[in-house]
Amino acid sequence: MRKAAALSLLVLVILSTTLAGCNFGKGSNEEDSKGTNLKLPCSIVSTISGEDVLYYEIEGDSLKKLDLDLKGHMEVYSEELGLAVYREFADKGTNLIITNGVKEHKISVDGNIEELIISPKGTKLLYRYNSGDKIGYKVLDLQNFKEFDFNENLAISGENVKFVNEDQLILYGVDLEKRQSGLYIYNIKDGRYTLEKQIVKAFIDYIDLVEDQVVLYTQSSIDGKKNCYIYNLDSKKESVISNEVGEIESLCKIGNVVYFIGTKGEGLRSLYSIDITNNKLDRLVYDFPKNISEKSKLIVAGDNIYFLGFNDSKEKNALYRYNLKDKSIKLIDSNKGQYIIIK
Template sequence: MFKKGFKNIGYFIIVFLVIGLVGCKSHRISEGEKVDIPKFTEVITLKREKDSLGIYNIENGDISKAMETKDMVDVKYNNKNSAYVFINIIEKGKELNKNKITIIKNGKQTILDNFYSASDIDISKEGNKIAYRSFKQDSLQSAEGMKIYDLENKKEIKIKSDVLVSGSLFKWLNEDEILYYGINSEKENKAKIYKYNVKENKEEVYVDNIEGICTYFMPNGDNVLLLSRQGDKFSLSYYNKKDNSLKKISEEVNQVYKGTKSTKNMYFLGKNDLENKDYLYKIDGSTLNLTKLTYDFPPKIDINGGIASDKNGNIYFSGYEDLKEQPLNEIYVYKEKDDTVEIISDKENSYHIMGER
């Protein structure tokens, strides 16, 4: 069973949700006929059109239409193993939108809809499993916690844990292991990052020396980039699994919105605490040096516009060229090889960047 609870830590109250299965019901699975497999590149963007939404491929600076939809709001995918996961809106609610999860795996479609709303989907490295949050009703108070679904075997994976998971702080480490941040209320009152192996049905502490409250983390191989807050102080740190060390990178970042990785470095959209300004940041994979990559170009980062990278070290994100025309944004790319930022969209729109990485 999922458990719900509250735990006071310092001046903050964190709402945690236990990992597990809600009730005895399994997902209602609706299988239809074979469907066409989407043809996506490593990086895609949602683009608002007159009466619909378009999904566009982004490759080598070119933007081309891949498919059209009217109700899609999120996409996670793995091209190699033909796994595509969509969140489709059914109707708008007061606090949440009623939606469903549509899965296309090897050309066959499965629908998950035994919830009111689902969000924060994270797909495993090989695209055979997803983790997500769900809500029972049109209320943020009706959270059911994190769920894990096996796309290959079309079944929910039941895991046993007393850890109360904090919001959407969960990420796949590899195909069979997932990391999540929370408190084991039965044993202690300090939150940690835990690892669960769904194949061996085993849970263990992964990062236990976090200062304050973790507000964001991103796995990088076996290591973890994380942002924590203690009182009014922030710490962007890097956990090295090999020697179980936590190295502080910076105290200037007070929020990380979303991140991605290249083969060499880590990138994220974040807010500078001293300047109260959003930037695209790079963390060097070798030295862990933090660098701002955007200053006045673009004039403003779209923190809700997404970020993704391709195998060539191109980092795609959204920003505002004309501050008066918000929420219309443009697509930008940071080229790792050239250390330059370029605009690649030909006109403003409501773009949202997504990708395999």
């Protein structure tokens, strides 16, 4: 889903289209791509072999090849808008390309783009850029291509920022004027923010939205203790669901169970589950596969959770699925190249 240096080397893609009213106008930033309107499913996996990039839709225990002809590698997308975004390197920075398959819109960014995050309904894109002397964030409206600068009075700590909805972000950071660190709700349109929860003598390692108005975060205290919390933005109630979690890289919540790729304490990276009714943490993957890919994200489709893993070489990974009903693990596809889950 998180290493900035690695992400800055990837080519990025997001989806934008006339199907949902995206405003591709006639201007210097638009050009025809001579294709057809993109139709994108909810679960996509790409494979990279040399210079060849292919895209597939996950269908149960198999992959269906998609007819996508993109100039760059799709990194994130909006199924709702039918948009794809990829990145191309320029002489003085990076170009962010948004395409609906027929037209392309180009945005020039000073420096490298290090992360892209799509909003829940796919209408906005948050990206982090690094121009050498400055690391900053911007939000792009994918319907009219309006950009929103981030309020520089609020400094985001690390990569701890996620969409709450189409108009708000939740983040862990510092109010530079008040010198106050904590969880903040940030309004995209006007740049205003409110302190949701002050964090003292501790710091947030990871944060994500697990359902509407509910976030999960891990917090490390200066005494070395680490807890995983569920926090409700409406009721302001929080609860510790585990004190055994080490790192979290990607997660999903199904019913009362949180599934995540990460570690238990300082253990090996694997697929784990936490039952929030009893705080029980279980490891779900052991020797098949032996390892979970570092950049693997999770896709939920039907009764299955899909993830990437490998046995010997991380360059030769494969697509696996974990079945929620019978708790079985199955190899879905391999030998097509380097697999990437696009989400």
